[in-house]
Amino acid sequence: MMEFRTPDEELGRFRRRVLIAGIFIAVCFGLLVARFWFLQVVRYDYYHTRAEDNRIALLPIVPGRGSITDRNGVPLARNYAAYTLEITPSRVRDLEATIDGLAEIIEIDARDRRRFKKLLEESKNFESVPIRTRLTEEEVARVIARRYQFPGVEVQARLFRDYPHGDLASHVIGYIGRINQRDRERIEESGDEANYRGSEYIGKSGLELSYEAVLHGITGAEQVEVNAGGRAVRQLARTPGVAGNDLELTLNIEMQKVAEAAFGKRRGALVAIEPATGGVLALVSKPGYDPNLFVDGISTEDWKSLNESPDHPLVNRAIFSAYPPGSTFKPFMAMAGLSAGKRTITQTIPDPGYFMFGGHRFMDDKPGGHGMVDLPKSIVVSCNTYYYQLANDLGIDGIANFMRPLGFGSRTGIDVPGEAEGVLPTPEWKKKRFRKKEHQKWFGGETISVGIGQGYNAYTPLQMANALAALVNDGKMFRPHVVRHVVNPATGERRVVEPEPIRTIPLKPEHVAAVRQAMVDVNRAGTGARAFAGAPYSAGGKTGTAQVFSLRGQRYVEGRVSERLRDHSWFIAYAPADKPTIALAVLVENGGFGAQSAAPIARQVIDFHLLGKRREQPAGEDIDAGDEGDEHAGHKHAEVHAADPAQPDAGGHDEGVRSE
DSSP, rough: OOOOOOOOHHHHHHHHHHHHHHHHHHHHHHHHHHHHHHIIIIIIHHHHHHHHHHEEEEEEEEEOOOOOOOOOOEEEEEEEEEEEEEEEEEOOOHHHHHHHHHHSSSSHHHHHHHHHHHHHHHTTOOOOEEEEEEHHHHHHHHHHHHHHGGGGEEEEEEEEOOTTTTTTTTHHOOOOOEOOOHHHHHHHHHOTTTGGGGGGGEEHHHHHHHHHHHHBBBBEEEEEEEEEEEEEEEEEEEEEOBBBEEEESSSSHHHHHHHHHHHTTEEEEEEETTTTTTTEEEEESSSSSOOGTTTTOOOOOHHOOOOOTHHHHHHHHTTOOOOOOOGGGGHHHHHHHHHHHOOOSOEEEEESSSEEEEEEEEOOOOTTEEEEHHHHHHTTTTTHHHHHHHHHHHHHHHHHHHHGGGTTTTTOOOOOOOOOOOOOOOHHHHHOOOSHHHHSSHHHHHHHHHHHTOOTTTBBBHHHHHHHHHHHHHTTEEEEEEEEEEEHHHHHEEOOOOEEEEEEEOOHHHHHHHHHHHHHHHHHHHHTTTTTTSSOOOOEEEEEOOSSSOTTTTOOOOOOOOOGGGGGGEEEEEESSOOOOOOEEEEETOOOOHHHHHHHHHHHHHHHHSSOOOSSOOOTEEEETTTOOOOOOOOOOOGGGGGGOOOOOOOSBBBBOOOO
C-alpha cells in the first residue's frame, strides 16, 4: 500500500537530510581544520625539522689523528693526504658492472676487490666504501673525466697513516686499522658513537690502541643544503673538528735502531729504562712487523706470513713473553738474603761443587766448586751452590715475599697494552696452576731451583729491567712509561706525563752498595768482562742462561741441540756505575750463554747512551764466553705462553750442568 506524504512533510524530511549532511560536512571540515592546526601549530617544530632534514644534510668532519714522535721529535707515526676512489652501494644499481667499468679506467686488482668485498660486509649500505686508495694524479683525472658514467662513485681526499720507519719499534707504536664490528660494539659501550661518526680507522695495538682517546680528536660537523638528487648545493654551517693530540715519547729512536740492529736476525727482547723516572728509552721485540701492512687492511698472504711464522713476529716479547731469568736472578736473591739477615756481605760458605738436598745432588757450574765464597764473589763468578743454600735458608715464601715488591710476577702497568704477569712461584700459585692433587704439593727441591732463577720462575724482560732500575735507584720504583708529553697541535701546549712512583722498597744502603759493586766487578773480571773490555766508563751487569729443556743428567753441548731448544741468553746491566741513568735487560731466545749473545747487545746500547756512538761490531756477532761459569742446574722450562706442566721432583739423581 503506497504511503502518501503532504508537501509539508516532504519539505521537513528534506530539511532534516540537509541538516544532517551539513552537520556531517561541518564535522569533517572541523576535523580537517583541527588536523591542520595540529600539524601546523602543535607539531610545527617536529615537521619543520623533518623537512629541514630532507633539505639539509649533516656531514661529519673527521679530525686529523695525532702524530707520534720520539723524545727528539723524530716522527714515528704521521698522516699524509691522498685520494681514494669510493663507491656508495645504495646509489649503484649493478655493483659488479660498476667495478668492472672502473677497472677499465684505472687498475683495480684482485686484492682490491677482495678488500672491497670484506669492507662492504662490515659497512652500512649507505656508507661509501673504498675500492682503491692512494690514487695518482693521473688516475684521479681519468676518474673525474668519466664520473658521469658512474653514479654513486666519488673521489675523496683522505688522510692516511704512515709509519716511516717500518718495523722499527713496531710493537711499541702499534698500528691502526679499519673499524670492524667488534670495534663498533666497544665504541657503543663507551657511549662515544657521535665522536666516531664518519671515522673509518681506530687504534688496534700498541700506543695507537692505549692512547686512542688522545690521538683520535673530536669529530666536527658540516651542514649543507642538498637537492633532490642528494648532491650538496651550498654550505649552511660548519663546526670544524678538533685534531687529536700528538704524543712525544721517552723513546730514543736512534738507540732503538742500535738495539734492533744488534740483534740481527736473532729473536729476543730488550728494555732500557731511566731509573730515576721510569721512562723507557728503548723497547725491542725481535722480530717485528711493518705496521703499514695493516692500515688499509692486511692481505691474506701477509697475514698468513705473520700469523703462521714460527718466529711469532706479532708477539711483543718485551712485555708479554715470560722466561726463566737464570743467573740474572742472583743479585736480587743476594739482596733478599741480606735483607732477611740470612747472609752478611763478608760471610763465606764452602762450595764443593754441589749442594745435597733430600738425596738430590744440585750441581754447581764449576767441577770441584769455587772454594770459599762470600756474597760479592757469588755474584761475580755466578756460584750456583751459594744460591742453592741461600734459597733453602730463605724458603720459598721468604723468596716470594722479597721479590713481590720488586714487581716480579705482576704487571708493571706500562702504558703499552698486552703486558703479562709472569710467574712468581709459591705453594699457593702451584695449587692453582695444577689440577691434580699429586702435582699441587710444593717440594723443597723446587725452592732450590728457584734460587738460581730456574724452576717455575718466569718473568718478562720488562719486569727484569724495572726491578733492576729500582735496585740501582736505592729501592725507589717508578711505573714504566713510554709517553713523555701530550702535545696540543693547535696551541703547542705540552702536558707532561709525570713520573709515577709505585713504591719505595726498604733496602739498606750498604746492602745496595755491595750488590752494585759486585755487579760492576762482573763486568771487570767476571762473566761480563769480555763484552765490556775497553769501555771508557764503569757499568754493572749480570749474565744469565736459562734452560729450555731438562738435561736429565746429561752434559749440555750446544752444537748437539736443536736451535730452538738451546738455552736463552740473558744480561741485565746499568750505567754509569756511580749514578745510573740507564738500566736494561736483554734476552736472546736460544742465544746460549749470557756473555755470548746478550751482553754484547747491552754493551752497544750503553755505548750509544753514554758516548753517543755506535760500537763497531757487526750485527749478530757473538763474543766468545771463554771458560767463565754462569750456571746451571734446574728443571725444564719454556715461556709462560707455552709453559711445561711437568712437575720437578726431588729425586736422587745428579742434575746436568751447563757452563759459560
